[in-house]
Amino acid sequence: MLDHLGLSVSDYRKSKSFFEGALAPLGYALVMEFGGTTAGLGAAGKPDFWISQGKAGGPVHVAFSTSSRATVDAFYKAALAAGGRDNGRPGLRPEYHPSYYGAFVLDPDGNNVEAVCHQPA
16 A cells, blocks of 8 residues: 655646646645655645655656546646646546546656546446
């Protein structure tokens, strides 16, 4: 079981703004910040997604789970509005399983950020 995940980002302020906007529909907000170079975002006061200024590595894939398809749609719109780039519009991905509904957006460093709902319609 994962407790938290951290990414190095090349432009802390740009990435912080992106993730605050993109993850807001999922109930995420800034929970902690240290020295203007590290931020912990999370839901219900628990920071489980961290970003820190540093040398961004190769692109990674991060998926956030939600219980509704409407929230996946809202994530996608918010992520694009926050400066993300489309990497897969919201929709079913039956190659994963019949109820897999996801959307994919690239963050400022090219990481593939996803919101997914596993519930049937």
